[in-house]
Amino acid sequence: MTELNSEASSTASRRKFLTAAAGAAGALALAGCTESSTADDGSKSITITGSSTVYPLMSAIAGEYAAENQNIKPTVNRTGSGxxxxxxxxxxxxxxxxxxxxxxxxxxxKCGENDVEYVELTLATDALTIVVDEDSFVDCLTVEELARVWESDSAATWDEVADRFPNEPIDRFGASDTSGTYDYLIENIQGEERGHTSDYTATEQDNQIAQGVKGSENGVGYFGFAYFFQNPDGLKAVGIDSGDGCVKPSLETARTGEYQPLTRSLYTYPSMEALGKEYIADFARYVVGETTNEELVAENVGYVPLSDAVQEEQMQKLEDAIEQAN
Structure with a gap:
């Protein structure tokens, strides 16, 4: 098998794994109130909302848990962090x-107003990835150039971003304003005062961003590294220069912290009320237990697993919360 064919096979295997995991996790759209409950067949549900970036990781973990616990039905929904x-x-x-x-x-x-208490748990590390078409003239952007692409008063053409680029219109694809990735880009690249352009195609479906960018040689988009890791065909990851030279996003540069300022932590927030239920507490322990699983987190999904020391801290935080909930 050639290296190229091996890489293609590995990508296909990752996609197959995640598709199967998502199916086992019962990844469905929300429809009205979807609190945890016991179904007529005796199965118990767990409802998980939030980030599309965390979605592939939580779906993979939830899928494996559901396969081992046939009476538990975790449902993972992409609603955006916000x-x-x-x-x-x-x-x-x-x-x-x-x-x-x-x-x-x-x-x-808002949680406080509704008496919703929670605990914050770290799951993994992500390299927020800027992508362009594989034939794009864009290979690297400074932080300031990236800000010009995405700020409220954004550049209309690539030569307005930098003189080295041609006079071609910028075709943008990115996260909707309910997304934590949208918020992260503003907070760590443009700054609040420069905001985020409205001149782009917004979606919570990161695969749609990938498809949009692939169809445009002048296109640019952003999402969590897992979506590039799983769908590299037709895309190129843009390097970011934060002052020390251009650094490409990868598991290794995220692990070492070289990829700045777009290396970030990913989280899940279980409610204290949910942790008061034994089966949900068991699921939460399983989730934290999988955060050091190199094969699942890194090789299959595309994020950096937690170190053993950080996982122990998160597990202790969870155990303290479970004790408090009971």
């Missing part, structure tokens, strides 16, 4: 909310 907090978790309609950035003060207030 959409999950505001519309579901902080009003008491989901058991977990996944997030690609920490919970924000306004969301904390």
């Amino acid at each position: 959409g999950g907090f505001s519309n579901h978790f902080c009003v008491g309609n989901s058991d977990f909310n996944n997030a690609s950035r920490p919970i924000q003060p306004a969301e904390q207030d």
Whole structure:
């Protein structure tokens, strides 16, 4: 088998694994109130909302758990970090909310208003990835150039970003404003005062971003590294120069912290009420237990697993929360 064929086979295997895991996890769209409950057949449900970036990781873990525990039905939904907090978790309609950035003060207030208590658990490390078409003239962007692409008063053509680029219109694809990735880009690249352009195709479906960018030689998009890791065909990951030269996103540069400022932590937030249920506490322990699983987290999904020391800290935090919930 050639190296190229081996890489293609590996990518196909990752996709097959994640598709099977998502199916086992019962990844369905939300429809009204979807709190954890016991079904007529005796099975028990767990509702998980939030980040599309965390979605492939949580789906993989939930899928494996469901395969081992036939009476437990975890459902993972892509609502965006903010959409999950505001519309579901902080009003008491989901058991977990996944997030690609920490919970924000306004969301904390909304949870407080509805007596929703929670614990923050770190799951993995991501390299937020800027992608272009594989034939694009863009190979590397400085942080300031990236800001010009995505700020509110954004550049209309690539030569307005940098003189080395041609006079071609910028075709943007990115996360919706309910996304934690959208928030992260503003906070760590443009800054709040420069905001985020509205001149782009917005979606919570990261695969749609990938497809849009693939169809445009002038296109650019962003999403979690897992989506590039699983769908590299036709795309190129752009290097970022934060002052020390161009660094490409990868598991290794995220692990070492070289890829800045787009290396970030990924989280899940179980509610204290949910952790008071033994089967949900067991699921939460399983989730944290899998965060050091190199094969699942890195090789199959595309994120950096936790170190043993950090996993122990997260497990202790979870155990303290479970004890408090009971």
